[in-house]
Amino acid sequence: xxxxxxxxxxxxxxxxxxxxxxxxxxxxxxxxxxxxxxxxxxxxxxxxxxxxxxxxxxxxxxxxxxxxxxxxxxxxxxxxxxxxxxxxxxxxxxxxxxxxxxxxxxxxxxxxxxxxxxxxxxxxxxxxxxxxxxxxxxxxxxxxxxxxxxxxxxxxxxxxxxxxxxxxxxxxxxxxxxxxxxxxxxxxxxxxxxxxxxxxxxxxxxxxxxxxxxxxxxxxxxxxxxxxxxxxxxxxxxxxxxxxxxxxxxxxxx
Amino acid sequence: xxxxxxxxxxxxxxxxxxxxxxxxxxxxxxxxxxxxxxxxxxxxxxxxxxxxxxxxxxxxxxxxxxxxxxxxxxxxxxxxxxxxxxxxxxxxxxxxxxxxxxxxxxxxxxxxxxxxxxxxxxxxxxxxxxxxxxxxxxxxxxxxxxxxxxxxxxxxxxxxxxxxxxxxxxxxxxxxxxxxxxxxxxxx
Numbered sequence: 001x002x003x004x005x006x007x008x009x010x011x012x013x014x015x016x017x018x019x020x021x022x023x024x025x026x027x028x029x030x031x032x033x034x035x036x037x038x039x040x041x042x043x044x045x046x047x048x049x050x051x052x053x054x055x056x057x058x059x060x061x062x063x064x065x066x067x068x069x070x071x072x073x074x075x076x077x078x079x080x081x082x083x084x085x086x087x088x089x090x091x092x093x094x095x096x097x098x099x100x101x102x103x104x105x106x107x108x109x110x111x112x113x114x115x116x117x118x119x120x121x122x123x124x125x126x127x128x129x130x131x132x133x134x135x136x137x138x139x140x141x142x143x144x145x146x147x148x149x150x151x152x153x154x155x156x157x158x159x160x161x162x163x164x165x166x167x168x169x170x171x172x173x174x175x176x177x178x179x180x181x182x183x184x185x186x187x188x189x190x191x192x193x194x195x196x197x198x199x200x201x202x203x204x205x206x207x208x209x210x211x212x213x214x215x216x217x218x219x220x221x222x223x224x225x226x227x228x229x230x231x232x233x234x235x236x237x238x239x240x241x242x243x244x245x246x247x248x249x250x251x252x253x254x
Numbered sequence: 255x256x257x258x259x260x261x262x263x264x265x266x267x268x269x270x271x272x273x274x275x276x277x278x279x280x281x282x283x284x285x286x287x288x289x290x291x292x293x294x295x296x297x298x299x300x301x302x303x304x305x306x307x308x309x310x311x312x313x314x315x316x317x318x319x320x321x322x323x324x325x326x327x328x329x330x331x332x333x334x335x336x337x338x339x340x341x342x343x344x345x346x347x348x349x350x351x352x353x354x355x356x357x358x359x360x361x362x363x364x365x366x367x368x369x370x371x372x373x374x375x376x377x378x379x380x381x382x383x384x385x386x387x388x389x390x391x392x393x394x395x396x397x398x399x400x401x402x403x404x405x406x407x408x409x410x411x412x413x414x415x416x417x418x419x420x421x422x423x424x425x426x427x428x429x430x431x432x433x434x435x436x437x438x439x440x441x442x
Contacts, residue, residue, distance in 0.1 A: 042261070042262070042265050043261060043265075045265050045268070045269065046261050046264050046265040046268070049265075049268050049269075049272070050264040050265055050267070050268035051264075053268055053271070079361075080361065081361075082361045082366050083366070089283060093279065093283075150269075151268075151272075153272070153276070154268065154269060154271070154272025154273070154275070154276070155272065157272055157275035157276040157278075157279055158271055158272055158275040160275070160279060161275040161278055161279065178314045178321055180312050180313060180314040180321070180324040180325075181312075181313060181314050181361065181366060181368070183312055184310045184311065184312030184313050184324075184325075184366070185310075185366050186283065187282075187283060187310070187312065188308075188310050188366070190283040192280070194283075195279050195280050195283060198279075199276070
């Protein structure tokens with residue numbers, strides 16, 4: 001009995017994975033024609049990106065400030081507080097920037113996408129579009145996917161920059177690290193590859209989070225409870241997948 | 255129409271901000287990237303060093319521990335094979351004697367290098383284009399350790415004949431070699 005249940009969960013997981021992959025292929029096929037209606041994409045960039053800006057900037061500021069505070073305490077033991085700039089930059093660019101942005105994105109924009117599309121499904125709007133020979137994949141799902149894809153790297157970059165200035169604020173203004181040393185050590189430690197790594201990470205997270213959000217909404221059970229469940233699943237799956245992908249990508253880049 | 259305008263404006267601002275951030279990360283952070291602006295206030299003086307260690311552009315210049323400027327440029331003199339370091343000193347520190355002594359020092363144990371100035375006794379002051387004649391190179395930790403071991407080895411050789419070394423000489427021995435290279439290094 002319990003064995004059979006085990007089997008069921010495994011099978012369901014595999015099915016979920018397969019259907020998501022299939023959905024990604026369908027979505028990618030529709031992405032090119034979706035650019036014929038750029039206005040839809042612009043609206044989604046606004047919806048997912050511009051409206052997440054405040055929370056991203058606030059989070060970036062505080063993450064940077066905490067990073068500087070913790071880093072300073074640790075580096076002080078070795079008498080090398082001046083390395084604070086490089087420590088903050090590497091941590092911000094390569095890990096915290098992309099990952100925290102993706103987590104916030106899943107919570108702020110991913111849930112909105114899922115519940116919006118899910119409600120369209122529950123109120124039969126998607127079916128109505130199909131009846132009118134309007135492909136909902138092309139006009140509903142693809143623009144949202146592309147919008148998230150464009151917004152994520154930009155959000156992550158903004159997060160990192162604000163975070164660096166947060167670290168500078170605490171490190172230089174409050175804790176008294178020399179400003180010149182802070183920036184020169186940062187520039188000495190950061191290479192083009194580090195920036196690139198952060199960018200690629202945020203791009204991958206953008207694909208993952210947007211795909212999960214759109215997929216969950218599109219295949220949500222057409223009930224009120226179903227939409228709620230789908231929204232929860234979006235946050236959980238996006239967060240777990242982001243952290244897992246982060247490990248894989250870090251290992252691949254090393 | 256009104257909501258359309260705010261939408262376009264919001265999206266435009268967001269994308270612009272994002273690209274500015276990306277541009278900043280790509281160009282301003284890596285040392286290889288081109289720098290947009292560094293404040294060019296203050297006056298420039300130069301100093302030649304035999305070895306600057308890992309001194310970088312932007313490293314601080316201090317006097318008595320107070321930051322008085324920063325390293326503006328580093329290049330190699332092709333004739334003398336010395337490093338020519340351009341220092342930018344803040345305008346308010348315009349009364350530093352022109353026979354001051356510049357040395358390259360290390361912040362903490364693992365920290366970066368910086369240029370330390372110690373005042374001379376001259377009545378004339380450093381100004382735009384001045385040259386600091388008295389310099390001391392960066393102390394390379396490895397060569398210091400080598401000298402330490404060398405002096406230990408020679409001491410051990412002489413000690414083995416007199417058998418028992420007194421505790422006094424043992425206590426002094428680490429400080430003596432450490433001060434040694436400093437005495438040898440200053441040029442001119």
